[in-house]
Amino acid sequence: MTMVIRKSSSRAMTCLFLYQLLPPTRSHHNHSFSIYKSCRSLSKTPSDFLGSIWCPTVCAAPTIRSFSSKFSESNTTARMQNPESISYLTQREAAEVDEILMGPLGFSVDQLMELAGLSVATSIAEVYKPSEYSRVLAICGPGNNGGDGLVAARHLHHFGYKPSVCYPKRTQKPLYNGLVTQLESLSVPFLSVEDLPVDLSEDFDILVDAMFGFSFHGSPRPPFDDLIQKLVQLCNFAQNHQKSPVIVSVDIPSGWHVEEGDVSGEGVKPDMLVSLTAPKLCAKRFTGPHHFLGGRFVPSSIVDKFKLHLPPYPGTSMCVRIGKPPQIDISALRQNYISPELLEEQVAADPIDQFCKWFDEALASGLREPNAMALSTVGKDGKPQLKGAQNYVEWVGSFGVCKKDKCELELDKEIQFLGLVQVLFMLIDTITQDLLVTTCHVTFCNSSSRIVLLKGVDKDGFVWYTNYESQKAHELSENPQASLLFYWDGLKRQAMLPLHFRPGSKVHIRLYKHEVRVEGSVQKVPDEESEQYFHSRPRGSQIGAIASKQSTIIPGRHILHQTYKELEGKYSDGSLIPKPKHWGGYRLKPQLFEFWQGQQSRLHDRLQYIPQEIDGKLVWKIVRLAP
Numbered sequence: 001m002t003m004v005i006r007k008s009s010s011r012a013m014t015c016l017f018l019y020q021l022l023p024p025t026r027s028h029h030n031h032s033f034s035i036y037k038s039c040r041s042l043s044k045t046p047s048d049f050l051g052s053i054w055c056p057t058v059c060a061a062p063t064i065r066s067f068s069s070k071f072s073e074s075n076t077t078a079r080m081q082n083p084e085s086i087s088y089l090t091q092r093e094a095a096e097v098d099e100i101l102m103g104p105l106g107f108s109v110d111q112l113m114e115l116a117g118l119s120v121a122t123s124i125a126e127v128y129k130p131s132e133y134s135r136v137l138a139i140c141g142p143g144n145n146g147g148d149g150l151v152a153a154r155h156l157h158h159f160g161y162k163p164s165v166c167y168p169k170r171t172q173k174p175l176y177n178g179l180v181t182q183l184e185s186l187s188v189p190f191l192s193v194e195d196l197p198v199d200l201s202e203d204f205d206i207l208v209d210a211m212f213g214f215s216f217h218g219s220p221r222p223p224f225d226d227l228i229q230k231l232v233q234l235c236n237f238a239q240n241h242q243k244s245p246v247i248v249s250v251d252i253p254s255g256w257h258v259e260e261g262d263v264s265g266e267g268v269k270p271d272m273l274v275s276l277t278a279p280k281l282c283a284k285r286f287t288g289p290h291h292f293l294g295g296r297f298v299p300s301s302i303v304d305k306f307k308l309h310l311p312p313y314p315g316t317s318m319c320v321r322i323g324k325p326p327q328i329d330i331s332a333l334r335q336n337y338i339s340p341e342l343l344e345e346q347v348a349a350d351p352i353d354q355f356c357k358w359f360d361e362a363l364a365s366g367l368r369e370p371n372a373m374a375l376s377t378v379g380k381d382g383k384p385q386l387k388g389a390q391n392y393v394e395w396v397g398s399f400g401v402c403k404k405d406k407c408e409l410e411l412d413k414e415i416q417f418l419g420l421v422q423v424l425f426m427l428i429d430t431i432t433q434d435l436l437v438t439t440c441h442v443t444f445c446n447s448s449s450r451i452v453l454l455k456g457v458d459k460d461g462f463v464w465y466t467n468y469e470s471q472k473a474h475e476l477s478e479n480p481q482a483s484l485l486f487y488w489d490g491l492k493r494q495a496m497l498p499l500h501f502r503p504g505s506k507v508h509i510r511l512y513k514h515e516v517r518v519e520g521s522v523q524k525v526p527d528e529e530s531e532q533y534f535h536s537r538p539r540g541s542q543i544g545a546i547a548s549k550q551s552t553i554i555p556g557r558h559i560l561h562q563t564y565k566e567l568e569g570k571y572s573d574g575s576l577i578p579k580p581k582h583w584g585g586y587r588l589k590p591q592l593f594e595f596w597q598g599q600q601s602r603l604h605d606r607l608q609y610i611p612q613e614i615d616g617k618l619v620w621k622i623v624r625l626a627p
């Protein structure tokens with residue numbers, strides 16, 4: 001810290017306490033700001049001293065992108081069910097359900113098989129993403145369980161997996177021949193038992209066990225005895241591999257007694273069980289992490305007849321999770337990020353281009369809402385946190401001119417904070433009124449954060465829409481500086497959560513993680529732009545925007561429903577829903593970017609883009625920060 005005294009002799013010293021709330025921006029050398037208050041006043045509230053700060057104008061490259069409103073509509077997720085309250089069928093009941101479905105209820109085998117196979121494929125896709133678990137082997141038996149496996153393999157192909165099929169005892173019926181032809185037309189390879197490697201871990205990520213279902217009895221006969229042993233022995237090879245394949249059993253873990261389960265204790269131990277129609281008694285003995293129910297076709301007459309308690313399927317899903325997803329010890333979640341290094345010479349010169357590159361990667365990796373961002377704002381009265389720790393800095397040496405009712409400070413150092421400046425000490429030339437030296441303390445302000453959805457990014461900045469009467473809008477009206485934070489993990493070849501653990505196996509996680517922080521000043525977007533976007537939203541969201549007086553206290557949820565219903569009735573004729581005045585967009589004009597990439601041993605990459613004016617042109621200077 002330096003002390004700058006420009007003038008000397010016959011000076012009076014005045015010691016003052018002043019407050020100045022600074023916005024969350026970067027200030028550069030010799031930028032000036034004003035304190036609109038007499039230096040000689042004491043004990044004023046912070047709000048009396050709102051000043052202005054010079055902010056550079058930023059022009060980014062003309063990349064124009066917009067995101068469709070579909071991002072804002074959330075997808076349904078599988079509901080957790082208490083396994084205790086669910087019905088389990090005996091072998092006899094399972095066969096009886098089968099007979100009723102295909103007799104009086106008019107279903108055909110292929111219909112049920114198609115729905116069963118689709119449920120298996122969607123259950124797999126809920127847990128094991130094709131980006132990490134692409135190589136699938138469906139081992140299919142001679143009956144309908146095997147047929148389910150063939151159908152699942154076809155759907156998995158269309159979901160982006162690479163299935164292969166082992167179907168050693170083919171049933172010569174038109175239904176099965178058709179399923180085989182369909183797979184062959186997709187070039188799905190059929191492997192004989194002899195073609196299979198001794199260690200299935202080498203070639204496959206997912207093993208679909210579709211050998212036997214509820215009609216199995218006795219001990220498995222060849223070649224299924226050996227195939228079941230291959231699944232049992234997988235754990236013997238586990239130590240040779242970073243990741244061992246997962247076993248997904250269709251309806252019954254093959255070889256298990258349909259009612260009593262794995263009687264010998266030496267049978268298959270699937271990681272996932274997809275029960276069809278209703279779980280069979282053996283499913284009570286399933287201890288793997290993922291139990292799903294599929295086969296969304298059970299009519300109420302069957303539910304009543306067998307007094308079934310089955311979980312409801314969420315939304316339009318073909319499957320529902322039974323029981324809780326595996327518990328994860330949050331404190332043990334310590335990923336080692338492995339990424340190629342993020343080097344200064346390799347990143348785009350324009351931060352908007354770099355942002356779009358990472359955004360596209362996040363989108364391609366299957367992240368649901370990569371446009372979700374934390375928006376941090378602070379009003380003019382952001383309360384200071386307690387002194388101490390890293391929330392407190394001190395600087396000395398600003399100087400400037402002190403006029404009757406305002407002091408102009410000229411900062412002599414680059415500062416970087418969002419905070420409350422407390423001017424502790426000022427030395428003023430009583431003749432010239434020059435401000436000679438100032439000592440300031442800066443305490444960081446409390447800011448408020450929430451997640452909003454990015455709806456567009458272009459050369460002018462980052463756009464989102466909200467209620468202009470919300471807390472964030474209120475804070476932005478008082479202080480237009482804000483910060484955006486994007487968090488994208490699970491990129492490229494990462495393990496997806498929930499993590500799959502097999503007892504005794506080692507889980508090596510390759511996780512790529514990116515964060516982008518953007519700071520700048522915020523303005524409302526022109527009303528026509530908000531108007532245009534408002535009418536592109538689903539009508540339900542348009543009505544919702546009118547129904548909710550955001551951030552106000554309401555007596556209960558019923559008020560929202562009531563208002564929503566009234567408005568729904570009002571606009572039921574399909575007429576244009578007018579955009580409320582209090583609803584619209586904001587655009588943040590970036591003044592700083594930081595691109596963060598996780599690396600091993602916490603040696604993360606942090607590249608900051610700082611705007612600079614060179615020969616009247618804006619250029620972004622890239623600097624590296626220590627992690």
Ligand SMILES: NC(=O)C1=CN([C@@H]2O[C@H](COP(=O)(O)OP(=O)(O)OC[C@H]3O[C@@H](n4cnc5c(N)ncnc54)[C@H](O)[C@@H]3O)[C@@H](O)[C@H]2O)[C@@H](O)CC1
Binds near residue numbers: 212251252
């Ligand atoms: N609601 C239902 O009933 C539905 C049933 N579906 C599927 O159909 C399955 C039942 O199908 P299936 O009745 O065809 O029977 P499975 O597929 O369970 O197996 C029957 C076949 O396995 C053979 N087998 C039995 N025990 C054996 C042993 N110890 N060693 C070697 N081979 C043996 C039988 O000879 C027969 O060929 C269910 O588990 C389910 O996967 C689904 O396709 C759709 C709905």
Ligand SMILES: [K+]
Binds near residue numbers: 210213251252
């Ligand atoms: K099975």
